[in-house]
């Protein structure tokens with residue numbers, strides 16, 4: 149980048165920093181949330197929402213639990229004005245919800261804003277004017293004193309109109325572009341406004357300190373907020389609010405550090421919609437609190453539904469990696485992650501655990517309406533036996549022995565790598581069946597007859613190379629007898645037979661599944677699986693499967709006739 153010297157840092161540190169917020173470990177209570185989706189979010193859309201869309205969005209915000217909702221900039225357009233009138237006239241604002249409206253500090257805009265509020269029981273009137281060096285020099289071309297005057301005259305008019313308009317009005321002031329303003333000057337403007345509004349405990353005032361454009365690292369913003377919070381003359385009746393944007397990608401960090409630094413209130417939007425890179429994402433902030441065991445006071449238990457409504461109304465898409473909401477954010481493709489998640493989930497099943505600590509999953513996806521199946525473990529060529537085995541167990545009930553999972557893992561990864569695609573759990577089950585279950589080539593099991601006498605004498609009917617044969621054996625159990633018959637009659641050589649069985653509880657009918665491994669003459673292990681309604685038949689089919697895999701893997705072997 150050859151033009152780095154074109155840029156310079158445009159923020160200023162406060163005159164002093166106490167850095168007390170650094171010593172706080174985490175945010176221990178939810179802030180007052182204010183949604184600005186219908187204003188800052190809406191003003192940033194290619195096509196702003198229409199009346200019906202805004203009404204639906206408003207109801208969504210109410211359902212989520214927002215108690216303060218900035219419903220628009222009523223002087224901006226007819227749609228904005230009519231929307232507010234509709235909320236008021238149709239009595240759509242619940243008693244415990246306060247609407248907020250934004251106005252520039254300009255006479256006719258403030259007047260129009262109060263007109264729009266006629267009949268409202270309660271509202272926050274949010275006044276702003278820009279205070280940064282860049283805006284003073286380039287937009288307003290006014291000295292500091294005249295910028296203060298813009299704020300003061302607007303505050304005075306708001307106060308006067310609030311007295312003349314029926315309803316209960318609270319005031320909010322934003323030194324817009326606060327992050328590009330000398331912090332002491334921002335304090336001066338806020339004091340001038342507070343001198344007009346004179347907040348009391350019964351009628352507090354909100355001082356909102358936006359990172360209109362993010363200009364610094366988050367700790368600088370936090371220091372600015374801390375300075376303002378510590379130096380506001382009469383702090384108690386003032387609610388310090390923040391309104392972070394996301395230009396540097398750290399809107400969430402700005403908000404979180406600002407809360408540590410004294411902010412009582414946060415303005416933001418769902419999924420971070422808003423000007424340019426967006427406003428701070430309240431979903432992320434709330435769920436970050438939740439993941440620390442702090443009740444966020446907003447209900448995101450059905451986040452996928454909320455997301456689809458927001459996407460439909462805003463015509464914006466939530467990214468696949470978006471915290472908490474993105475399609476892939478609870479998904480592990482990579483083997484070691486899957487293995488740890490599968491073990492973590494099993495650990496939870498073993499007994500009730502007080503806290504959620506599953507590796508790689510910061511919260512339980514189910515808490516926000518996500519599913520485990522198809523969400524947390526997905527399979528491609530980066531995957532491993534742990535995840536593959538976990539999926540087969542969850543959906544189909546196969547509890548494979550650990551070493552068999554390894555064999556299946558390689559088979560599945562091989563297919564995914566060759567086809568260059570993700571595999572569904574059904575496709576994995578197909579691979580498992582094709583590769584390991586009830587294999588009948590080149591030797592097929594047909595029938596078993598238990599003969600009379602000691603040593604479990606057994607007659608087995610098999611098909612091989614187009615012929616049906618009857619072979620006999622005995623042993624210390626029925627399976628051992630079949631195994632001995634096969635080894636003696638067909639010239640097979642293997643040792644170390646291992647065996648595991650369980651009922652297949654998933655799916656229709658009661659079936660048993662057996663897994664068998666054998667070691668061939670060269671020490672290689674071959675696995676097979678058998679499924680049957682009869683447990684003995686399941687185990688014999690598992691043995692045939694293992695033998696058939698061994699025979700196929702040993703091209704030099706010839707079955708004796």
Ligand SMILES: CC(=O)SCCNC(=O)CCNC(=O)[C@H](O)C(C)(C)COP(=O)(O)OP(=O)(O)OC[C@H]1O[C@@H](n2cnc3c(N)ncnc32)[C@H](O)[C@@H]1OP(=O)(O)O
Pocket residue numbers: 188191221223224225251252253254257276277278287288298324360423
């Ligand atoms: C950071 C933020 O998101 S702030 C919110 C921004 N949101 C919006 O602007 C959306 C809604 N806005 C609008 O629809 C329009 O801008 C309106 C209706 C409010 C005003 O429209 P207009 O008067 O036609 O145009 P515009 O906004 O460009 O006005 C610019 C004038 O207002 C002045 N101005 C801008 N903001 C403010 C303010 N907060 N207080 C006082 N004056 C202001 C400018 O200096 C400029 O003055 P000039 O006429 O002397 O040059």
Ligand SMILES: CC(C)C(=O)C(=O)O
Pocket residue numbers: 188250276322324325356358359360361391393
């Ligand atoms: C009006 C203010 C709060 C604003 O939207 C901003 O600064 O981003």
